Amino acid sequence: MRIHRTPYDNVLQTVGQTPLIRLNRVTDGARTPVYAKAEMLNPGGSVKDRIGLAIIEAAEESGALQPGGTIVEGTSGNTGVALAVAAAVKGYHCIFTIPDKMSIEKVRLLKAFGAEVIVTPSAVPPDHPDYYNNLAKRIAEERSNAILADQFYNPVNTEAHYATTGPEIWEQTEGRITHFVASPGTGGTISGAARYLKEQNPEVRVIAGDPIGSIFTTYHRTQNVEPGSPYMVEGIGNDKIPSTLHFDQIDEFRQVCDRDAFHMARRVTREEGLFVGGSTGLIVKVAVDVAQEEDDPEACVVCILCDTGERYLSKVYNDEWMAENRMFRPERVTAAYLIESKADAGPLVSVGPGASVREALDLIEEHNVSQLPVLEEGRPVGSVTESALLGAVMEDPARLANEVREVADEPFPVVDADAELSEITSRLTRQNPAILVAENGSVCGILTRYDVIHHLMP
Numbered sequence: 001m002r003i004h005r006t007p008y009d010n011v012l013q014t015v016g017q018t019p020l021i022r023l024n025r026v027t028d029g030a031r032t033p034v035y036a037k038a039e040m041l042n043p044g045g046s047v048k049d050r051i052g053l054a055i056i057e058a059a060e061e062s063g064a065l066q067p068g069g070t071i072v073e074g075t076s077g078n079t080g081v082a083l084a085v086a087a088a089v090k091g092y093h094c095i096f097t098i099p100d101k102m103s104i105e106k107v108r109l110l111k112a113f114g115a116e117v118i119v120t121p122s123a124v125p126p127d128h129p130d131y132y133n134n135l136a137k138r139i140a141e142e143r144s145n146a147i148l149a150d151q152f153y154n155p156v157n158t159e160a161h162y163a164t165t166g167p168e169i170w171e172q173t174e175g176r177i178t179h180f181v182a183s184p185g186t187g188g189t190i191s192g193a194a195r196y197l198k199e200q201n202p203e204v205r206v207i208a209g210d211p212i213g214s215i216f217t218t219y220h221r222t223q224n225v226e227p228g229s230p231y232m233v234e235g236i237g238n239d240k241i242p243s244t245l246h247f248d249q250i251d252e253f254r255q256v257c258d259r260d261a262f263h264m265a266r267r268v269t270r271e272e273g274l275f276v277g278g279s280t281g282l283i284v285k286v287a288v289d290v291a292q293e294e295d296d297p298e299a300c301v302v303c304i305l306c307d308t309g310e311r312y313l314s315k316v317y318n319d320e321w322m323a324e325n326r327m328f329r330p331e332r333v334t335a336a337y338l339i340e341s342k343a344d345a346g347p348l349v350s351v352g353p354g355a356s357v358r359e360a361l362d363l364i365e366e367h368n369v370s371q372l373p374v375l376e377e378g379r380p381v382g383s384v385t386e387s388a389l390l391g392a393v394m395e396d397p398a399r400l401a402n403e404v405r406e407v408a409d410e411p412f413p414v415v416d417a418d419a420e421l422s423e424i425t426s427r428l429t430r431q432n433p434a435i436l437v438a439e440n441g442s443v444c445g446i447l448t449r450y451d452v453i454h455h456l457m458p
């Protein structure tokens with residue numbers, strides 16, 4: 001950790017060398033120690049200070065950025081602040097395009113450093129000209145002496161974390177780190193730090209937290225780019241695959257819902273005295289889960305605290321906003337609530353009675369589920385489980401070509417979206433590993449015993 005024994009020439013010299021701080025209360029008694037790298041203590045308030053400076057210095061070295069030049073970026077805020085801090089010290093002009101779902105505090109903050117901010121619509125597809133990154137690119141091309149920081153595709157991003165974040169963590173844990181937890185936005189932090197840590201010790205396990213709705217988790221498992229869905233945590237996850245995210249450095253992805261992420265962010269602030277944003281809540285949730293599962297006092301989990309909670313005073317730390325967005329845990333737990341909180345939320349995966357057993361097994365593998373409802377025009381007509389299908393095929397491989405209707409079991413029971421936890425648990429039995437949830441007469445989701453247990457665990 002940095003000890004400020006001598007004065008600095010300017011604020012940029014204080015980027016990085018952030019402290020590693022043990023989390024004591026939010027770990028709920030886990031025996032594995034969890035340490036947090038307090039990146040919100042960087043001068044710009046986030047982990048992005050490391051790359052803002054590195055990107056500008058690389059552009060200066062290559063000659064792409066000359067004195068008095070302009071730095072352009074599509075940014076959800078923190079990279080903008082990082083670039084704006086460095087630009088202020090070095091005398092550059094900044095233009096940022098920022099999607100309208102981002103906190104108003106972030107826009108004001110960028111303007112405070114003298115940057116020009118253009119707010120763009122969130123609800124446009126990534127190939128639309130108004131998509132914030134496309135607009136930033138156009139502005140950088142049209143201006144003279146301007147560079148696009150390009151954090152999602154600029155290798156300097158990942159290299160900055162390889163050169164600083166990784167070595168700092170290795171040194172601060174004296175090589176004892178066993179698990180590294182971070183959440184990719186651009187992926188620079190996790191990919192760069194992971195590469196360094198794995199070079200020192202290939203056994204270090206790297207775990208990525210990902211918001212439900214982001215496409216990264218599915219991509220990691222299947223290499224398919226499937227459509228994402230909206231989520232509220234800012235700065236992490238994505239609806240496209242950036243080149244700064246190196247999937248080969250990541251051992252595992254775990255998905256977390258907005259509610260759990262925000263709940264944990266508030267706990268980290270109140271119980272640890274560390275004021276952090278929503279993405280940090282998501283990362284700490286994963287880190288604590290890993291620590292509890294490991295249950296080993298000799299292991300050492302390190303996670304990243306990405307940015308300061310001050311950027312979310314109107315959202316995560318505003319009770320009205322939390323209530324309006326149904327982010328508080330309800331007093332009455334219903335089937336609809338459990339469906340919303342599911343770790344693998346997405347459209348219901350089902351199979352038709354006329355599909356082949358092979359198709360059903362492919363679906364089970366692709367979506368990483370153990371069972372499928374058999375639906376005909378939205379009505380449950382049967383169910384299949386992986387173990388029953390595999391058993392049938394092992395007995396006679398020709399059954400792969402059979403229709404699902406020939407091998408299906410009874411349909412899973414159906415409960416209403418408004419059904420309470422007691423009804424749900426009583427319907428989930430050894431015979432019924434899953435139940436279907438219906439809203440206004442049509443099936444809208446599936447709940448397994450795992451989903452209920454996941455809810456009951458703290």
Ligand SMILES: Cc1ncc(COP(=O)(O)O)c(C=O)c1O
Binds near residue numbers: 234280
């Ligand atoms: C708040 C916040 N958390 C986490 C991240 C993820 O870091 P990275 O882009 O290095 O993956 C970002 C990135 O923008 C962020 O803004």
